[in-house]
Amino acid sequence: MSGADAVVHILHRVGIRSVFGLASGKLSPLFKALSTRDDMRFIGVRHEASAAFMASGIAAATGQMALCLGETGPGGLNLLSALGGAWANHLPVLAITSSNPSAIMHPHRGAFSSTDNESLFRHLTKWNARVTVGERLPELIHCALREALSGRPGPVHLDIPAEILGGIFRFSRAELDAPMTSFIGRPPAPHAQDIAVVVDLLRQARRPLIVAGGGVARSGSDACAAMVRLLDRVGCPGIATQMGLGVIPQDHPQCLGQGGFVGGSAVVEAMQQADLVLAFGCRFSSFLWVDGPPRWDDRPDRKLVQIDIDPAALGHALPLTLGLTSDAGLAIEALVQALSGVELYPAPDWLPGLTAKRDAYRASIDLKDIDGLIHPGALAQGVARFIGPDDLVTLDGGHTSFWSNEFTPALVPSTRFHEPGMSHLGFGLPAALAMAGHYPDRRVFCLTGDGAFGFNLQELDTARRYGLKVITIIHNNASWGVIRAAQNKHGFEIGTDLDGTDYAAIARAFGCHGERLERLEDLDVVMARALAADTSVVIDARVGWSPHPMFPTFGASTAHRL
Structure with missing residues (x-):
């Protein structure tokens, strides 16, 4: 089959149903393949940046992947500007660009609308590649999806030259039909001994604070429900980051605010005075920098536990008392179970003082x-x-x-x-x-x-x-x-x-x-x-x-x- 037919077949097989882009020349074989699929919806935009925003919107709202497309040259450049948002917010998006035939590229010979898309997209994607051999399309698509969805998610990119999209190649049926489970593993769970350390830290804490990030939202509704149970069990204040809006309902009595410090002065005070911070699926972006950029010597007396699916994120912003490589939802469930029957001793004025400050801020x-x-x-x-x-x-x-x-x-x-x-x-x-x-x-x-x-x-x-x-x-x-x-x-x-x-x-x-x-x-x-x-x-x-x-x-x- 053609390279374009193979691309569409594989993406359909793994459940991608939404495609965003702008009708264009070098991508014509791909559009032809899409036109035969009634169960894959294409939305044609008026600017390619909107295609990347749309795919990012699907990822944020559903956790599912969508495809965005960019033509050779300006189409890819337009796409890249908005794909940066998916990269910065760790959203799984697949971007495909076309490029001029390889015979007049690498090195560039002067053809109009020529860009080195692999180089351009490299620094704003989690993984990217240029397809040079048509028979490797299934392998490279699977690799892209695995990188996008494994660990900390993010956008990925494939540049597929015109002759690969339009060329005819022989493919293995097993490779074309491979389910997602064949190349993406289960998320990591926390070690029991690490959860025991967190429980001990909570027993010692007098001013604990829970931070719910986008990783909790991505873990699903069960994880978000478990987060509320954990907050109730610990009896401490909680805040949600910009990517975790709604993980702790804003009307929950222990919620100090959402969106990091945008939530108000009580959030700032909690971040400054907490003696233990439990952060789930949180990257500690500048929306949590209540005292300016983080410094290693800011709070030597504060204990910080960070739970993140990406080991490279642990301790990236601040030194940790403990870092756990784990899916946020699995860690929350394990901690809720481990706290059964455990006595905790938060300071009696910690939560009431902060909620009073929250209410006064809102009233002011x-x-x-x-x-x-x-x-x-x-x-x-x-x-x-x-x-x-x-x-x-x-x-x-x-x-x-x-x-x-x-x-x-x-x-x-x-x-x-x-x-x-x-x-x-x-x-x-x-x-x-x-x-x-x-x-x-x-x-x-x-x-x-x-x-x-x-x-x-x-x-x-x-x-x-x-x-x-x-x-x-x-x-x-x-x-x-x-x-x-x-x-x-x-x-x-x-x-x-x-x-x-x-x-x-x-x-x-x-x-x-x-x-x-x-x-x-x-x-x-x-x-x-x-x-x-x-x-x-x-x-x-x-x-x-x-x-x-x-x-x-x-x-x-x-x-x-x-």
């Missing part, structure tokens, strides 16, 4: 209108009334995601999605559209800023063409708000004005439903029409600028410090 935020414009926190809080616990929500844009993180709470795992690792603006709408295609019976929202929305608003055309409904609420402060505030602090302003764009009119021009919202009291009526619409919706809400209370911590987190 003033959500009044700003110079006649809606407060962004008030908009997030108002919109949350229409979003159910199981609805899916992407949070896009610095200003918007901070306010929505607090006031549009995550009560269920894998329902609220930020892009913290690369913080690539523009991921929100494409990722939400992919989720809407994958879950046609669930409501999907995109909460975004006007700046972020401008990156990929052309995908409203994709929404119309494929009948995908996403309700997008734009926090429109007519500026690059965070950047403008920083510039004004230093006495200048350049390039931050975004005033004068009517995003509701743009939505209607693409065949979607669009409305402007200028008063919060009109939100009920506007949202009722949005929920009843049979197309994607854009609500252009005019908000004022109000710096989030945790912006100073955000700024200090990556400031230079020796």
Whole structure:
């Protein structure tokens, strides 16, 4: 069969059903093979970066892999920009690029749209390769999938030249039909002696803190339920990272906040004062750097236990008391069982003091209108009334995601999605559209800023063409708000004005439903029409600028410090 037919056959066999890309020339054999499959859905985007955002959205929401495609030259370059988000957030995505025929490549002879894709993608993927022998396609696809899904997940890339996609080769039927279980092993479980050490550390701790990261969410719903049982059993405060939103429900009485320090001042105090931190599936990104970049001598009295499926992640950011190479869910279950009948002695004022600080922080935020414009926190809080616990929500844009993180709470795992690792603006709408295609019976929202929305608003055309409904609420402060505030602090302003764009009119021009919202009291009526619409919706809400209370911590987190 052709190389392209082999690729599609293998991907179908291992369960990949979603494909995102843009119709193009050198990939034509692959598109022909896809066209014969009624049970593999292709969504054609208007920019290849959206294809990578969409595949990343599927990975974040489901843990499953999707395929994104990029043509030779500019198509691959566009794809790469958004694939960086999957790399930074450890999301399993398969990217396939084409390239010009090998006879005019390596070294390059001057053909148009020629790029060395293997070299370009190497530093933003967990693994990549260029296919030079057609008969090795099954082997290399299996290798890519194994690398993407084993250990700490991540994006992988195959560059397949035009003559390999279109060429005819002989393949082994057994290799073509190999199930995923034949080349991907079971996740690692913790050693019993390590769990015993953790139990002993918990018995000694007076100010324990549990951190739930994206690794817990990836372990599945049973792991997330076990995390809540562990939190209840230990009786200590807990926080969730940006990739772990909802693992600890935001309304749980022991949850101090979500999204790292974005969750509020109680999160900062807990990170500073805890004498034992148990971190599950957490990479200790800068959203947990409450005192700036981590230092080896910060807290010699604090004990830190890190549980991660990737041994290379252990101790990467901070020195450890104990590191466990284990699937987060398996470790949580083992620890819950090991704690049966064990007496723990957290300080009686530890949890109550922090929850009181959490409640005072939330009560202190003033959500009044700003110079006649809606407060962004008030908009997030108002919109949350229409979003159910199981609805899916992407949070896009610095200003918007901070306010929505607090006031549009995550009560269920894998329902609220930020892009913290690369913080690539523009991921929100494409990722939400992919989720809407994958879950046609669930409501999907995109909460975004006007700046972020401008990156990929052309995908409203994709929404119309494929009948995908996403309700997008734009926090429109007519500026690059965070950047403008920083510039004004230093006495200048350049390039931050975004005033004068009517995003509701743009939505209607693409065949979607669009409305402007200028008063919060009109939100009920506007949202009722949005929920009843049979197309994607854009609500252009005019908000004022109000710096989030945790912006100073955000700024200090990556400031230079020796």
